[in-house]
Amino acid sequence: MVKKIGFFVSIILVTVFFTGVCFAKTKLIFNNFFPSSHIASKLSEEWCKEIEKRTDGEVEIQYFSGAHLLKANHVFDGITKGIADIGLSNLAYTPGLFPEMALCDLPFGMPSAWVATYVANKFYNKYRPKEFDKTKVLFFFACGPNLISTTNTPIKTLEDLKGQNLRATGRIADTAKALGAASTQMAIGETYKALQYNVISGAMLPFSTLKDFRFGEIVKYCTTNWQVGNVYTFYVVMNKYKWDQLPEKTKKVFEDVNQIYIDKMGIGWNQADLEGIEYFKSKKGRLIQLSATEEERWNKAVEPVIKKYCQEMTRNGLSMKELKERVKFIRTSIKEMNEIQLSRKIPLPYGD
Known part of the structure; x- marks a missing residue:
């Protein structure tokens, strides 16, 4: 009788263990300094929901707008330290921190936010400035001309x-x-x-x-x-350790969604203008x-x-x-x- 009880207890423990593994979620925190009503904030929240949807809920992202966790000039440092897992800010709030990428902020006469958004991503993908190496770059976007x-x-x-x-x-x-x-x-x-x-x-x-x-x-x-x-060129980056812990199929979801939202951000800013x-x-x-x-x-x-x-x-x-x-x-x-x-x-x- 004792053996039977022990056997059933073992089955229950194993079931609970594997059930916990199967349903374990990756929980992430996204910090955005824009107010919730801003187009960049609305699209960022949509991005989070799209990631959750495409991973069938395996990734869960808690979204904070309005700089509730990190102010714009502390975002990059805060992401590297794990205060938040994903963060959005722009290059201009930390002068000197992103000298190579800052070339995208010079007066080249960008005709729109959409163009500037794609140019920033093309530039990063070609030259890979080391100033972002402490994080995983998800994507860039830009506002319209100042x-x-x-x-x-x-x-x-x-x-x-x-x-x-x-x-x-x-x-x-x-x-x-x-x-x-x-x-x-x-x-x-x-x-x-x-x-x-x-x-x-x-x-x-x-x-x-x-x-x-x-x-x-x-x-x-x-x-x-x-x-x-x-x-103004904006970046969305992720804590490198958290990124490295993601399964390859989940990373693929992130990369696919990033490409979609590069376009959405550019069109969204054009419309906002x-x-x-x-x-x-x-x-x-x-x-x-x-x-x-x-x-x-x-x-x-x-x-x-x-x-x-x-x-x-x-x-x-x-x-x-x-x-x-x-x-x-x-x-x-x-x-x-x-x-x-x-x-x-x-x-x-x-x-x-």
Whole structure:
């Protein structure tokens, strides 16, 4: 009788053990600094649900928006330390941490967020900057070109920028200076009050922020200088140890979903820019187009920003030949992706 009881107990224990193994879940935490209402936040949450769906629930992702766990400038470090498993932030919030990838933030005249998103991923996949080696890169995306929005002065010429103090962070600040304006680096969440109380006279931000962060309520003018516009490049990275623990079939799911959301992020940001324009117009905001003459002047004015970057990077061990090749790669990629964008008839707010 004792043997029979022992036998049944053994069966139960073995069953419980293997059942636990079969139903064991990989639980991950995703940190995003954007508020839940933002397109990048909504799409990130969709990404999480798609991963869960395609792994039949074997991966479970707890999603936090609004920087509840990590602020934007602490995301990369926090992911490497395991405070969160997956994180989203942008290059500009940690100046100097991603020097090679920062090339994507220079004033190449990105025609849209969709193009900039694909260019950033193409650049990373080709050159694999070691600055991301402490993590597993999932994908990159970008906002639309940073345009000049001001509270009181319409910006039609380079001369109009003298005396302007613009919110501009990272490499975008270099562009503001090259165009003749002063710049102030600040978090996006601080910008509304800074504009409201005239701490700054304007900002270099994409159209989308006119609605998403309600800047369209305060600024009166927006110069659509996308021809020289930089973008902010965003990254989504994962703790390397957590990534290495995933089964190969699960990694394949991640990679497949990443490719889908590169496209979704680009299209989503394009749409957000279009919505920003409509919101700005509803607040009686005025859009200013650069004349052909001014466009040429602005392009010439920002050339030193790219040259200065290349000179800085030679001190980081890259040759000028290699840097020129990278600049050429980005310019070529912009043209290629823009042609694809136009052929797919993806909506864009900046013209073709």
